Amino acid sequence: MSRRAVVTVAAVLAVVAAALVAWRVLTPTTPLADALTYAPDATSRATWTDWEGVRRELDADVDAGSSAEEVDAFVSDAFAADLSAMSALGTSAGTMQTELGFSPATLLWELLAQSPAGAVEVLGVGADTSFDGLAERLTDAGWTEPEDEDGVWIGGPDVVARVGSLTPELQHFVLLADRGVVLASDQAPYLEQVREVVDGDADAAAGLGDLASTLGEPLAAAVYDGTYACERLAMAQADEDAQAEADQLVAAAGGVHPLTGFAMGALAGGELRAVLQVEDADDAPGDADARAQLAAGPAPGQGGDFTDRFSVEAAGSDGREITLDLQPEEGAYVLSDLTSGPVLFATC
Structure with a gap:
């Protein structure tokens, strides 16, 4: 290769490298998208709770020193504000506080990622949480310590029952x-699979992560792949009369295309955002109009x-994603109600 060719190739590579750096700078990640890097690629459903944000939104003063009763009261307040329904820890909060030393009163965030093979809780713990202290608590409560520092602590239903x-x-x-992360599951072998993701030996749920990033930084959210969304939000779950009415409404709105992903999140200040992904970007503008019409009827x-x-x-589209910005009525449980079907504007 001539010197001129070498210089040209080097220049091209430099431009590519600069473009990659610029892309990373211009497309910042979000806490939810970061959390999904722990979820296996087969994850079909993920639910998110930004516990630090929820505490701030509710002006709650619970912390590591709070009693179990105070923590349970905080979680009840979060439920009343429709900000804890995506969590798997609601009934465990007080016990976690007293027996494990961390809980929704101290956690930064929580992600529950579910796939056909299993489920994992990914917990971002606060800087004040002592992992040595947590290890001691687990040992004292009956969990079996792993040989490796990042191995699986084995518990089981009997251990959990003794704890509370x-x-x-x-x-x-x-x-x-x-x-600063704790992983948990009801299946020890599934945690081994999640460890492969953490170690870079298996793929994470990149598609869900990309979709989740369009929500911004929600306090609570649900993110589904297309298969899960089209099954769980389907009008097929309604009775025959409701299905017939839905068919007429969809036809009057101009029809819609199947979803390849669905996300909904509650934002700080009370607004809600729904993101619906279609396979072809060319279909997104028409779907945005149709689904906005369906969501207003x-x-x-x-x-x-x-x-x-x-x-x-507001309603619009960007690429394959359709975004609906919603303002809930006071007292309405929109996030918890509309992340399970039937949901007409999310029909496939």
Whole structure:
């Protein structure tokens, strides 16, 4: 290769490298998208709770020194604000506080990632949480310590039952002290699979992560792949009359295309955002109009109208993603209600 060719190739590589750096700078990640890097590629459903943000939103003063009763009261307040329904820790909060030394009163965030093979709780713990102290608590409570520092702590239903009111998802643990993260699952072998993702030996749920990043930084959220969304949000779950009404409403709106992903998140200040992903970007603008129309009308299968629950503040599309910005009515549980079906505006 001539010197001129070498210089040209080097220049091209330099431009590519600079472009990659610029891309990373211009496309910042989000805490939710970061958390999904721990979730296996087969993850079909993920739910998120930004516990630090929820405490700030509710002006809650719970912390590591709070009693179990105070922590349970905080979680109840979060539920009343529709900010804890995506969590798997609601009934475990007080016990976690007293027996494990961390809970929704101290956690930064929580992600529950589920796949056909299993589920994992990914917990971002606060800087004040001592992993050595957590290890001691687990040992004292009956968990079996692993040989490796980042191995699986084996518990099981008997251990959890002795500790108190804990969700089955907290049967086995992996402590990632260098990352400030705790992994938990009801299946020890599944945690081994998640460790492969952490170690870079298996793929993470990149597609869900990309979709989740379009939500911004929600306090609570649900993110589904296309298969899960089209099954769990489907109008097929409604009775025949509701399905017939839905068919007429969809036809009147101009029709919609199947979803390849769905996400909904509650943002600070009370706004809600829904992101619906279609396979072809060319279909997104038309779907945005149709789905916005559907979201502003009757809610067959759920009763009444969607306008009883929220107003559509804005609708649009960017690439394959359709975004609906919603303003919930006071007292409406929009996030928890509309992340399970039937949901007409999320129909496939």
